[in-house]
Amino acid sequence: MSLSLVLPCYNVMKYLPKCLDSIFKNDCSDIEIVLVNDGSSDDIGGGLSQYFNKNNCDHNIEFEYKGAWIKIIHTRNCGVSAARNTGIGNATSDYIVFIDPDDTVKENYFSTIKAFMTSTSVDVAVLGFYQIVEDKDGNVVKEGEVFPQKNYISNSVEETVRTVLTK
Structure with missing residues (x-):
């Protein structure tokens, strides 16, 4: 893949x-x-x-x-x-x-x-991510997991748009 x-x-x-x-x-x-x-x-x-x-x-x-x-x-x-x-x-x-x-x-x-996409056989995946926000001096001011906290998978682009973008 x-x-x-x-x-x-x-x-x-x-x-x-x-x-x-x-x-x-x-x-x-x-x-x-x-x-x-x-x-x-x-x-x-x-x-x-x-x-x-x-x-x-x-x-x-x-x-x-x-x-x-x-x-x-x-x-x-x-x-x-x-x-x-x-x-x-x-x-x-x-x-x-x-x-x-x-x-x-x-x-x-x-x-x-690659492992995730192969094991689920889906067309679309929206995976969570970890955000680190730094100030102008490079000090971490905020960090944490960001939406979606749960991975979202679908075989329909239309369904993905309706589900993910409406939240």
Whole structure:
């Protein structure tokens, strides 16, 4: 089973290396990472070129890095939903996982998702997450599990939208 990670990027270069570091602490075989620059003004292309030690990340480009297939797509600013839709349109894997570039993932995150999706044979899953909020000095001011505290699974996108988005 393969996963496409879609990261909508708008002025997040200061967070993105930490996010990518957490992704690459996982086994990235069968992982595709689709980074969609939504018209950022923070030189995300230059930052990604430096992170990946690869020229031309300021253009649409695809390459392999640490076992994952990387796609960098640049668009004009249309908002996070349009960036996610661009990511979906460029994803080629069995499942799509949305990750915000100012977030991080735990080790074994992808193997856990793959095992969960395989064992339940569902089309849609909304998994709980743990939130850590820091102040401007990096001190933790709030942390805890966030909705949904119970994993939600469904074989119907319409049912998922009705159930999850109405809460």
